[in-house]
Amino acid sequence: MKLAVVGAGWAGLAAAVALKAAGATVTVFEAAPLAGGRARRVDDLNMGAIDNGQHLLLGAYTETLALLKQLHPERAVSDLLQKTPLHLESADGTFRLKAANLPSPFHTLWALLTARGLSWHERWLATLMIVSLKQKHWQAPERLSVAQLLEQHHQSAELCRQLWIPLCLASLNTASDQACAQLFLNVLRDSLDAPRAHSDMLIPRVDLTELWPQAAAETVTMRYRHIVRDVCPTPTAVTIDGEAFEGCVLATPPYACARILKPSENSRASETLMAQLEAFEYRAIATLTLQLDAAWHPPHSVLLLDENPSRGHLGQWLFKRPQANDQVTVVVSDAADFLKHDRASFVDKIATQIREQVQRHPNSRGHSQLTMPAVKAHRLIVEKRATFAAVPGLQRPHNQSPWARLSLAGDWTDTGYPAVLEGAVRSGKQAAKTLLEALRGVSA
Ligand SMILES: Cc1cc2nc3c(=O)[nH]c(=O)nc-3n(C[C@H](O)[C@H](O)[C@H](O)COP(=O)(O)OP(=O)(O)OC[C@H]3O[C@@H](n4cnc5c(N)ncnc54)[C@H](O)[C@@H]3O)c2cc1C
Numbered sequence: 001m002k003l004a005v006v007g008a009g010w011a012g013l014a015a016a017v018a019l020k021a022a023g024a025t026v027t028v029f030e031a032a033p034l035a036g037g038r039a040r041r042v043d044d045l046n047m048g049a050i051d052n053g054q055h056l057l058l059g060a061y062t063e064t065l066a067l068l069k070q071l072h073p074e075r076a077v078s079d080l081l082q083k084t085p086l087h088l089e090s091a092d093g094t095f096r097l098k099a100a101n102l103p104s105p106f107h108t109l110w111a112l113l114t115a116r117g118l119s120w121h122e123r124w125l126a127t128l129m130i131v132s133l134k135q136k137h138w139q140a141p142e143r144l145s146v147a148q149l150l151e152q153h154h155q156s157a158e159l160c161r162q163l164w165i166p167l168c169l170a171s172l173n174t175a176s177d178q179a180c181a182q183l184f185l186n187v188l189r190d191s192l193d194a195p196r197a198h199s200d201m202l203i204p205r206v207d208l209t210e211l212w213p214q215a216a217a218e219t220v221t222m223r224y225r226h227i228v229r230d231v232c233p234t235p236t237a238v239t240i241d242g243e244a245f246e247g248c249v250l251a252t253p254p255y256a257c258a259r260i261l262k263p264s265e266n267s268r269a270s271e272t273l274m275a276q277l278e279a280f281e282y283r284a285i286a287t288l289t290l291q292l293d294a295a296w297h298p299p300h301s302v303l304l305l306d307e308n309p310s311r312g313h314l315g316q317w318l319f320k321r322p323q324a325n326d327q328v329t330v331v332v333s334d335a336a337d338f339l340k341h342d343r344a345s346f347v348d349k350i351a352t353q354i355r356e357q358v359q360r361h362p363n364s365r366g367h368s369q370l371t372m373p374a375v376k377a378h379r380l381i382v383e384k385r386a387t388f389a390a391v392p393g394l395q396r397p398h399n400q401s402p403w404a405r406l407s408l409a410g411d412w413t414d415t416g417y418p419a420v421l422e423g424a425v426r427s428g429k430q431a432a433k434t435l436l437e438a439l440r441g442v443s444a
Pocket residue numbers: 006007008009010011012029030031032036037038039052053054055056057226227228229251252253256260285286287383385386387409410411412419420421422424
């Protein structure tokens with residue numbers, strides 16, 4: 001079987017690995033010079049290998065973890081990912097939520113009931129919400145936003161500010177008043193109402209291309225720097241820029257699919273698909289990687305930053321890079337407002353934000369080494385279309401396209417997740433399965 005994959009992001013490569021395992025000869029077309037797509041390595045002159053964006057994985061990413069083990073049989077997962085049991089803490093230490101060493105779901109309930117920085121009443125409200133959502137099997141009305149869900153469950157403004165809004169932004173990259181409650185609940189369900197390990201926070205110890213995309217790419221024929229212009233599905237083949245394949249997984253983002261998909265004839269189903277592809281809106285994420293003058297160990301490897309846009313304090317999360325003791329990253333999700341700010345003074349303002357907040361952390365008192373050292377170099381990467389806007393009522397296409405020989409993959413397909421790595425991997429695997437079944441059907 002001569003099959004093609006267009007797009008070497010996490011979805012396309014997950015599909016390629018599955019097609020190859022089924023005995024196909026697989027060619028992957030990729031516009032960029034390396035594998036990984038929106039989760040890839042960037043080579044920086046001053047800092048070496050960094051990433052286009054800081055990524056946090058969860059223990060609930062079971063398919064991603066399985067792929068990682070499959071492609072690196074000789075390496076321990078702990079060499080590739082740094083694992084921390086669920087632990088959310090503000091940079092100034094006033095807020096902390098830490099899972100207990102108890103079986104699920106008590107690890108989460110304990111974390112909520114003992115959260116630092118919330119009143120007893122707020123902790124109780126948060127716990128009641130989780131218990132009630134579990135009783136309702138994590139189901140929300142179709143058009144409900146996250147803000148409406150939180151209001152229905154009487155979550156106070158402080159509880160939303162400290163906990164739910166940062167979690168919503170981190171997982172859906174969409175403001176809570178616009179974000180889809182059901183997608184948010186799916187993430188909570190799979191990380192909290194699951195074995196304790198599913199709520200673990202996993203930070204890559206190696207760059208995102210090395211994590212597994214590169215190893216996947218080495219198992220198939222890669223055509224890097226090939227910007228595909230035409231994907232034409234017909235009843236007998238799929239031609240890609242004129243070259244015929246028996247089948248294809250199209251794994252580019254929706255806007256690229258809409259541009260390059262050129263069916264020989266249109267049907268109602270193909271028109272519906274095109275309309276769905278055009279309907280996606282996107283949200284930006286900005287990632288600032290800082291090279292510090294000396295090693296620095298913040299109070300915790302992931303810290304929540306308090307935003308104050310009027311002072312240019314736009315950072316939301318601070319990560320210590322496990323790869324280097326003198327590098328940290330700052331993440332700004334749903335970064336449309338960020339794009340309006342003056343980039344020149346951005347780094348100074350973020351550095352001030354970190355120093356001011358970490359200085360107030362209880363562990364910092366009397367420990368001058370907890371003050372962040374001077375910034376020696378930086379790299380700011382703004383991915384304007386980092387994720388699709390996870391709004392309620394979005395109609396997301398299935399893996400099966402209107403054409404038997406073409407299946408669709410990407411975090412934007414109907415995975416039940418927002419735009420996340422695990423959604424991309426699951427979509428890629430499912431797209432490969434769908435294509436193989438459809439090809440068996442046409443050849444029978
Ligand atoms: C800054 C940032 C931070 C993020 N943080 C997190 C996080 O912490 N946790 C998490 O789970 N997820 C996170 N995500 C989301 C995650 O990165 C995506 O869900 C995932 O990478 C999507 O993979 P994909 O394969 O669906 O799409 P993509 O990665 O977009 O892959 C599509 C590929 O198609 C290629 N392509 C496009 N057009 C063509 C063409 N015409 N010809 C050939 N190739 C083409 C592209 O170059 C790309 O390689 C983040 C994303 C960003 C950008």
